[in-house]
Amino acid sequence: MMLKRLTVITCLFLAAAFTVAELTTANDASQPTPDQKPPTPQQSFSMDARDVPVLMYHHLDEHPNTSGAITPEQFEAQLQWLDQMGYRSINPDQLVDSIESGDTFSRPKVLMTFDDGYRSTLTHALPLLETYGFEATLFIYTERIQDTPGHLSADELLVMQSRGITIASHAVSHADLPALLTKEGLPAVQHELNHSREILESLMKTEVTHLAFPYGAYCPDVINAARDAGFNGLFAITRNRDCQDDTIVQRIPVLRETTLDEFRTLLSPSGKTGS
Ligand SMILES: [Zn+2]
Numbered sequence: 343m344m345l346k347r348l349t350v351i352t353c354l355f356l357a358a359a360f361t362v363a364e365l366t367t368a369n370d371a372s373q374p375t376p377d378q379k380p381p382t383p384q385q386s387f388s389m390d391a392r393d394v395p396v397l398m399y400h401h402l403d404e405h406p407n408t409s410g411a412i413t414p415e416q417f418e419a420q421l422q423w424l425d426q427m428g429y430r431s432i433n434p435d436q437l438v439d440s441i442e443s444g445d446t447f448s449r450p451k452v453l454m455t456f457d458d459g460y461r462s463t464l465t466h467a468l469p470l471l472e473t474y475g476f477e478a479t480l481f482i483y484t485e486r487i488q489d490t491p492g493h494l495s496a497d498e499l500l501v502m503q504s505r506g507i508t509i510a511s512h513a514v515s516h517a518d519l520p521a522l523l524t525k526e527g528l529p530a531v532q533h534e535l536n537h538s539r540e541i542l543e544s545l546m547k548t549e550v551t552h553l554a555f556p557y558g559a560y561c562p563d564v565i566n567a568a569r570d571a572g573f574n575g576l577f578a579i580t581r582n583r584d585c586q587d588d589t590i591v592q593r594i595p596v597l598r599e600t601t602l603d604e605f606r607t608l609l610s611p612s613g614k615t616g617s
Pocket of ligand 1: 457458512516556557
């Protein structure tokens with residue numbers, strides 16, 4: 343059902359091809375099953391670091407015209423529910439460290455991410471995140487930083503960082519990296535990875551060690567190039583069937599069509615309650 347809707351959206355909104363392509367690919371892995379129940383914040387709660395839900399957003403808009411945009415009201419309802427259920431946010435460093443250490447959490451955790459550097463993350467998402475006490479991470483493709491209407495400027499990224507938001511890489515040009523590898527070879531992929539990291543680190547004056555693959559697309563050579571470029575947190579959207587790799591963190595897309603009930607269900611596989 344969701345895939346059918348997304349197909350229609352793809353036809354209607356070709357102009358938003360980047361986002362829609364990501365989201366269409368994304369949905370395969372995160373179909374809920376009907377009997378999943380949201381976790382409850384009880385004392386015996388235990389969440390494996392590997393099971394922490396990682397949410398993927400793009401853009402907040404009063405009148406969303408793409409599947410990747412949701413209204414501020416939708417977003418606030420989701421934050422409210424997360425808050426009521428006892429969820430607290432973690433950042434990518436905490437997630438990657440916890441996965442490596444095999445940690446479990448005694449209360450529900452969530453990692454919230456926003457792709458592509460839309461300005462609405464500052465104007466709409468950040469005030470709501472602050473109201474409910476959640477952190478978030480922005481995956482930025484560096485070509486978009488300067489003077490692109492509707493997108494965050496360098497100064498605005500610094501404001502976001504100063505208010506607790508993690509800035510991470512989404513490559514330079516939002517290229518499909520496996521496709522780029524085939525077409526132009528490894529040096530072009532290495533440029534996308536290394537240059538984006540250099541630009542962000544020089545701008546943010548901090549280490550940038552997390553990367554979201556544009557379109558969630560990756561393959562073994564791209565993973566190796568990303569690790570060689572210094573990224574230790576690698577984020578995608580759905581499992582690439584040609585390239586199973588359990589070290590890639592899979593994210594749950596939150597779409598305009600995602601109702602609050604669906605949102606609750608999407609989050610539910612993460613929690614395990616003991617007795
Ligand atoms: Zn993107």
